[in-house]
Amino acid sequence: MLNDTKLRTLKPTEKLYRITDFDGLCIEVKPTGKKFWRFRFRYLDKALMMTLGEYPVVGLAEARRLRDDAKALLHKGVNPIEDRVEKKQEEKNASKNTFKLVAEEYIENKIADRTEKYKQQMRDSFERDVYRVIGNKAVKDVTSHDVLKIMENTLKRVQGQNNYGTGEVTAIQNRKFIGAVMRYAIATLRADYDPTYAVRDVIERPEVEHARPLEKQELRILRTKIDTYKGSKTVRNAVLAMLYSMLRSIEIRRMQWSFIDFEDKTIKFPIATKKSKAKSKTQERTTKKNRIHIVPISTQLLELLIEQKKITGSQDYVFSAIYKEGMLSATTLNRMLDYINLGDVSAHDFRATASTFLYEKGYEEDWIELQLAHADENKTKASYNHAKHLENRRKMLQDWADIVDSWKD
Known part of the structure; x- marks a missing residue:
């Protein structure tokens, strides 16, 4: 039976030799001086031997534990050599399947x-x-x-x-x-x-905060601070255009110069066009619903667009990103509101405010809903509606723009 003192004194000879511990465990000493633990056993009536590690990296106590683990597998009818190969393969597979x-x-x-x-x-x-x-x-x-x-x-x-x-x-x-x-x-x-x-139920999604009409004090602060905003002129114009036009923030961000007719004083958002299948099976939409949406341009919005044309007229998007090509990011407009101390106001609140004011002023529901580009329940009818009440909506949007400007201090 081996002990640490005896193991340290084992010297190499010209030929390999082994010294037995017990229960099949032995130490093998090579002519090079290297020492390896071996476990000798029988499996299906065949004499086999497996390596348990090199001494002294694997000490006596560890070698005996490894021998006992192998014996436990033999007791279950498992070849410990095959088990080791399978585990190595599993580890190899795991490294490929992170x-x-x-x-x-x-x-x-x-x-x-x-x-x-x-x-x-x-x-x-x-x-x-x-x-x-x-x-x-x-x-x-x-x-x-x-x-x-x-x-x-x-x-x-x-x-x-x-x-x-x-x-x-x-x-x-x-x-x-x-x-x-x-x-x-x-x-x-x-x-x-x-x-x-x-x-799946550990964290609950917060309740959606629905758009709300702005209070009178908020309206005065909003309109005044838009004019005094010291940041990007494009961002300032985008927020003001959204306020004048009753458009969604995504429509403002995606608005292109090709949509604008300065002579007719209209913005026409086209029907969505499909991308090629090689790029995507989805559609890139310019409005929330898949149909034409015409927006009359008020005097205030026209002046704003003429000013913006000098800034981004050479680009596709009317309100293009500031430091890179493409449209403004989804959070840019709301961040401006936060900057002017209206962080609890969202771009969606503009539309709710316009809708509330215009209903209170007695404007027709059809005019307001068409301007908000809400879906018509009758889809066949909706396909013919894009220009409906255009002149009435033009007057309504001009009145709305005047209301917006009346909030200035």
């Missing part, structure tokens, strides 16, 4: 027909919140606790950024993105269950 690699495969193969914006949104979410926790983890080993940790970290990150909300929506989105990848891993036999299911 959550990050499977996620990238999912984005590349399963959502190839989604918009680039959607795919980039998923990549950004993974890079920002997910990969740091489970990116290098075998996808089959991702747990519900991992997902919960990611969601909690997301809440802390968002809440730590001023004016970016409380994070529930982002945390829930991250859970959904992870779930999509996990279900893909299940379908491709690389995972057994979806760990996001157990935490």
Whole structure:
């Protein structure tokens, strides 16, 4: 029976030799002086031997434990050599099936027909919140606790950024993105269950704050501070154009010079056009509904557009991004409102305010609803409605623009 003192005194000879411990464990001394632990056993009536490690990296106590582990497998009818090979292969496979690699495969193969914006949104979410926790983890080993940790970290990150909300929506989105990848891993036999299911109700989506008409004091502050805003002229003009026109923020952001007819004094948002299938199966819409939308231009809006033409007339978008090509970002307009101390006011509130004022002034419901581009319940009728009541709506929008300017101090 071996002990540490005897092991240290074992010297190499010209030939390899072995010294027995017990229960099949022995130490093998090579002519080079290297010493290896070996476990000799029988499996299916065949004499076999496996290496348990090199001494002194693997000490006597550790070698005996490894021998006992191998004997436990033999007791279950498992060949410990084959078991070791299978585990090494599993580890190798796991390194090829990390959550990050499977996620990238999912984005590349399963959502190839989604918009680039959607795919980039998923990549950004993974890079920002997910990969740091489970990116290098075998996808089959991702747990519900991992997902919960990611969601909690997301809440802390968002809440730590001023004016970016409380994070529930982002945390829930991250859970959904992870779930999509996990279900893909299940379908491709690389995972057994979806760990996001157990935490689906941990964080609740906050209630949607519906648009509201602005109070009189807010209206005076808004109109006065728009004129005194010291930031980008394009952003200032975009907010004021949104106020004058009753358009959605997405319509303001996507408005192109080709939509504007300065002679007729109208803005015509065209019917959505499909992209090629090679790019996307989705549609790029210029209005929320898939139909033409004509907006009469008031005197104030006309002057504003003439001014804006000098700034962005060489570009496609009327209110283009400030520091890069393309449209303004989705948050830019609301950030201006925050800058002028109206952070609890959203761009959607402009439309609610206009609608409330115009209904109170007795304008026809059809005129207001057409101007807001709300869907007509009769879709056949709606296809002929794009120019309906145009002159009446022109007068209504001019009156509305005058009301807006009446709020200035």
